[in-house]
Amino acid sequence: MEPIIIQSSSHSYAIHIGENIRYDLSHYITKKYSSILVVTDEKVADLYLNDLIQVLPQSNIYSIIVPVGEQSKSMEQFHRIQTKAIESHLDRESLIIALGGGVVGDLAGFAAATFMRGINYIQVPTTILAHDSSVGGKVAINHKLGKNLIGSFYPPKMVVYDVNTLQSLKKKEVRSGYAELVKEALIANKSFFHTLLNTNLNHIDNFKLIDHLKKGIKIKAKIVEEDEKEAGIRKYLNLGHTLAHALEAELGYGTITHGEAVALGLLFALFVSENHFNNKLPLEDLKKWFQSNKYPFQLPALNPEVLMAKMKSDKKAVNNNIQMVLLKEIAEPCVIEVDDNALYFQLQAFLEYIQVKIRN
Numbered sequence: 001m002e003p004i005i006i007q008s009s010s011h012s013y014a015i016h017i018g019e020n021i022r023y024d025l026s027h028y029i030t031k032k033y034s035s036i037l038v039v040t041d042e043k044v045a046d047l048y049l050n051d052l053i054q055v056l057p058q059s060n061i062y063s064i065i066v067p068v069g070e071q072s073k074s075m076e077q078f079h080r081i082q083t084k085a086i087e088s089h090l091d092r093e094s095l096i097i098a099l100g101g102g103v104v105g106d107l108a109g110f111a112a113a114t115f116m117r118g119i120n121y122i123q124v125p126t127t128i129l130a131h132d133s134s135v136g137g138k139v140a141i142n143h144k145l146g147k148n149l150i151g152s153f154y155p156p157k158m159v160v161y162d163v164n165t166l167q168s169l170k171k172k173e174v175r176s177g178y179a180e181l182v183k184e185a186l187i188a189n190k191s192f193f194h195t196l197l198n199t200n201l202n203h204i205d206n207f208k209l210i211d212h213l214k215k216g217i218k219i220k221a222k223i224v225e226e227d228e229k230e231a232g233i234r235k236y237l238n239l240g241h242t243l244a245h246a247l248e249a250e251l252g253y254g255t256i257t258h259g260e261a262v263a264l265g266l267l268f269a270l271f272v273s274e275n276h277f278n279n280k281l282p283l284e285d286l287k288k289w290f291q292s293n294k295y296p297f298q299l300p301a302l303n304p305e306v307l308m309a310k311m312k313s314d315k316k317a318v319n320n321n322i323q324m325v326l327l328k329e330i331a332e333p334c335v336i337e338v339d340d341n342a343l344y345f346q347l348q349a350f351l352e353y354i355q356v357k358i359r360n
């Protein structure tokens with residue numbers, strides 16, 4: 001299958017997508033590296049680490065396994081990886097491989113961006129969500145006060161996406177990944193959005209999956225090529241994330257998945273868009289699709305004031321003013337500075353709309 005090529009400011013890189021291509025990794029890695037450090041998590045290590053180690057080209061291969069989940073995007077795990085890299089004598093001609101979902105990708109990518117001021121890394125994504133996280137070079141760890149607040153823009157040298165690894169994902173992770181696909185469709189492709197709304201997440205074969213992943217990646221690729229460092233249109237990829245990141249931080253990282261939070265955030269973005277532009281968007285249809293595919297809506301009671309404060313630590317905020325990505329129409333995104341008071345009341349109304357209790 002022809003790779004998708006992305007031109008970044010420093011280099012161009014290929015995204016290879018296909019069935020069982022993890023076994024071809026050594027074929028894709030043409031450069032001779034002095035050593036390779038594979039970063040993965042406990043679950044992915046059990047499933048796929050040996051497959052990779054067996055096919056990697058040379059002898060100085062090391063691995064480090066982090067705990068499963070969002071909490072590993074932490075200073076502690078970042079420091080563990082750096083220690084492992086130093087103790088294993090990685091040098092500037094070494095490579096890091098991120099084998100896993102978005103957590104591993106963001107964490108290992110940030111480690112690669114900072115080890116000896118930056119060494120090469122390759123993304124080997126193993127979740128549907130990671131079609132998004134492995135592309136575009138945003139790498140980061142979390143801070144207690146906000147998501148991804150410590151990070152960099154540091155594109156990978158290559159992405160090798162073996163869709164067969166996605167067969168072992170739990171339903172929850174399938175839902176999570178599809179929320180980002182819905183986001184990409186909403187910002188750029190109306191017919192893709194309708195295709196997704198007609199997709200039952202319990203019945204997706206590899207053919208359909210590859211088609212959806214490629215469509216999503218192409219939307220993202222076009223945007224990041226034009227605006228790698230988010231000075232303008234890359235903000236559109238943050239549709240739904242203003243509330244999503246606030247929810248993730250407020251509920252405790254890992255309590256709901258990133259994609260589940262994005263799903264709620266997308267509904268909120270449509271809710272605010274309808275009020276702001278006095279337009280009609282497929283809010284109710286999308287809510288029904290999320291519900292029929294069992295996205296979790298049962299959240300503990302939430303305090304809108306606390307969520308507002310968290311939304312202010314969003315990276316899009318300027319001078320403590322919240323900026324949201326809204327939709328004038330499907331595939332017509334824009335970034336709007338929203339008034340605090342108005343947003344507060346809309347957040348209250350939205351929580352009622354999705355039947356989440358309000359806590360004082």
Ligand SMILES: NC(=O)c1ccc[n+]([C@@H]2O[C@H](COP(=O)([O-])OP(=O)(O)OC[C@H]3O[C@@H](n4cnc5c(N)ncnc54)[C@H](O)[C@@H]3O)[C@@H](O)[C@H]2O)c1
Binds near residue numbers: 043047070
């Ligand atoms: N950098 C970006 O542009 C970007 C984009 C979107 C999301 N993200 C980040 O990505 C993270 C979420 O990524 P995620 O949803 O992949 O989470 P994740 O990496 O935690 O993976 C989800 C779960 O699936 C398991 N898993 C991974 N691959 C598996 C497989 N093939 N089979 C079975 N289980 C598997 C993991 O062990 C984990 O328990 C968040 O931190 C989010 O902020 C970053």
Ligand SMILES: O=C(O)C(=O)C[C@@H](O)[C@H](O)[C@H](O)COP(=O)(O)O
Binds near residue numbers: 136147235237315
């Ligand atoms: O690539 C981007 O740009 C995105 O915004 C993709 C998002 O799905 C992703 O969750 C990203 O990490 C959020 O970025 P942040 O800058 O708000 O942390």
Ligand SMILES: [Zn+2]
Binds near residue numbers: 241258
């Ligand atoms: Zn996201």
